[in-house]
Amino acid sequence: MRLHWHRTDLRPSDNLALVSPDADSILPVYVFDPRILDHAAPPRVAFVLDSLAALREWYRTRESDLIILRGEAPTELARLAEATDADAVSWAQAYSGLGRRRDDRVRDRLADAGIETHTVHDHLLHEPGSITTNDGDPYAVYSYFWKKWRDREKASSVAAPGADRLADAPEETAIPTLADLGFDDPEATIPAGGYMEARHCLNDFCGDDIYRYEDARDAPATDATSRLSPHLTHGTVGIRTVHDRVVRAREEAPDDAAREAVETFRGELAWREFYHHVLYFNPEVVTENYRGYEHDIEWRDDPEALQAWKEGKTGYPIVDAGMRQLRREAYMHNRVRMIVASFLTKDLLLDWREGYDWFRRKLVDHNPANDNGGWQWAASTGTDSQPYFRIFNPMTQGERHDPDADYIREYVPELGGVDADVIHGWHELSDAERRDAAPDYPAPIVDHGERREAALTMFERARGEAD
Ligand SMILES: Cc1cc2nc3c(=O)[nH]c(=O)nc-3n(C[C@H](O)[C@H](O)[C@H](O)COP(=O)(O)OP(=O)(O)OC[C@H]3O[C@@H](n4cnc5c(N)ncnc54)[C@H](O)[C@@H]3O)c2cc1C
Known part of the structure; x- marks a missing residue:
């Protein structure tokens, strides 16, 4: 019998480890590991709890059960394997540094107990190292990666395992609540999981x-x-x-x-x-710039501006709408993620790590690969990122992508009754005009034109091109 350790594969079908033929029966398990929970946040945990309930129900209707454990994964898995006489444990490969280090610890602990481990690449169509330059290096430029990815044959989905492959569970275990795990309820309404x-x-x-x-x-x-x-x-x-x-x-x-x-x-x-x-x-990109500059980028330290950004009170309507969508839905539209990330780094001149950390805490879809990729793209520190001199103008971005200001009005109620042209011209209005149009909505906290120049200087200094 093999234990299957579910992690970011909370589904019964199209799950390679559940159908690989190396075990006659499988017992599924999920572990709430405090070391991993240290990096989690309420929106994601809420989504996971919902998804676990659906997955457990699927197993239960097939006379099996999903075992839920709490504790350090190496110890808990070794204990369960011994208690159930399992001779192997499977899981889908992790790609982050943190996940891989944890998996190494689990592998070592299980090896000490004489239990085999079996990992599959299940999260991507093409695993790392399978799409490379002709010299065998990983791509740093997306367009070349895309050409190979696009044309490469893809595996098809696989069916869910039959009930006859699922083992009986030794005992029923409960899915903890957010409070049990030490989390507050999320501020946002979380989309249904499962x-x-x-x-x-x-x-x-x-x-x-x-x-x-x-x-x-x-x-x-x-x-x-x-x-x-x-x-x-x-x-x-x-x-x-x-x-x-x-x-x-x-x-x-x-x-x-x-x-x-x-x-x-x-x-x-x-x-x-x-x-x-x-x-x-490049597992270090979660904390380090992917692309080095000659000197450190001299990000500002401005807690008040950071707070205004987090609260959606910068006086730039499209930025504020995005930041409030994030708080309301634990989600933000992609175009707006690009705009708010550019605003944080190129208008407020704040370190992308501040934004990444906020997204990590607030997004239901946070994963280090995409989140970090997005942030470093916007900050001009990433692979194949936005050149440092191409700086989004938040007003024209708002006008171009939300011309009728419907998105802005949905998330910024202070601008609810205001005409789109007034919203898109907010930065040009006098204080009196702003008070007249929307007294509760703030004036822009920075001048985009000035900050654009300051951002260019900041990057030129980092490149060693300005004093
Ligand atoms: C600063 C910033 C932070 C981001 N953080 C995350 C994150 O934590 N998690 C996350 O999944 N995506 C992130 N993205 C990428 C993108 O914004 C979201 O994937 C997308 O908005 C999710 O909505 P959707 O599923 O409707 O996307 P769709 O447009 O329907 O795209 C389908 C899927 O493709 C993938 N995808 C789409 N755009 C991108 C992209 N630019 N980079 C990588 N994958 C992409 C996602 O898996 C997405 O679900 C971030 C982008 C930026 C600019």
Whole structure:
């Protein structure tokens, strides 16, 4: 019998370890490890608890059960393996430095007890090291990575294991509450978790919105993206299942434009894999710049500005709408993530690590690969990132991507009754005009033009080009 340790694969189907033929029966287990929980936050834990309940129900209706343990993973898994006479433990490979170090400890502890370990690459279509330059190096430029990723054959999804492969559980274990685990309730409303929700989300998107993805994905008010990110982060859907469904959508596309839109969406799945490869080969990027400058970047220390950014009170409407969407939904639209990240680093001149840490605490879909990739892209410190001199203007970004200001008004009620042209011209109004239009909404906390110049100087000094 083999234990299968679920982690970011909270699903029964399209789960390679559950169907690999090396064991006659499998007993599933999930471990709440305090060392890992130290890096967690309420939105993600709430989503995981919801997803575990759905997964446990799936096992229970098949006369098995999901064992829930609390404690350090190496000790807990070794103890359970011994108590159940399991001769092996399987799991899906982790890609972050933290996850890999933990897995090494588990492997060593199990080896000491004479228990085999069996790992599978399950989280990506193409595992790190499988898409490289002709010299065998990992790609640092996405467009070259994409060309190879796009054309490489992909594995198809696999079915869920039959009930006959699932072992009886020795005892019932309870899923803890957030409070049991020492977390407060999340401030945001968290999307429902679980493998069935993931399936609905995928099918809804691929039946319709995927065909307008090319045109609508940058417009936050249209909500035309898949919203699959929490499911992909926590593995309530398998990536092969997603890709199969996307390919079917491409086959069913009504015209060339729709086919093109599907391909653009596939490109986002490739970005996800690109950033996972970057993290795998550069685990230090979670705290260090990927790209070194000659000198340190002299980020400012400005707690008040940071607080205004976190609260969505910067006086830049699109930035504030995004930051408030994050607090309300534990999610933010991709285009707006790019805008708020640029604003933090290039207008407030604050270290990207401050923003990354806030996102880590607030996002339900946080994973270090994508989150770090996004932050370092915006901060011009990452692989294939935004050049330091290309600085988003938050007002024109708002006007271009939310022209009617519907997204802004949805999340910033102080601007609820204000015309779009007034909102997009907020930085140009006098104090009296602002008071008249929306007395409770703040004036811009910085001048974008001035900060743009300051950002250029900051990066030129880091490059050794200015005093
Ligand atoms: C500063 C910043 C931080 C980010 N943090 C995260 C994060 O913690 N977790 C996360 O999953 N994504 C993150 N992203 C990427 C992206 O914003 C989200 O994946 C996307 O908004 C999720 O919504 P969706 O599922 O509707 O996306 P869709 O547009 O429907 O995309 C489908 C999937 O493709 C992947 N994807 C899409 N865009 C990107 C991208 N730019 N980079 C990598 N993968 C992508 C995601 O898995 C996403 O679920 C971040 C981006 C930025 C700029």
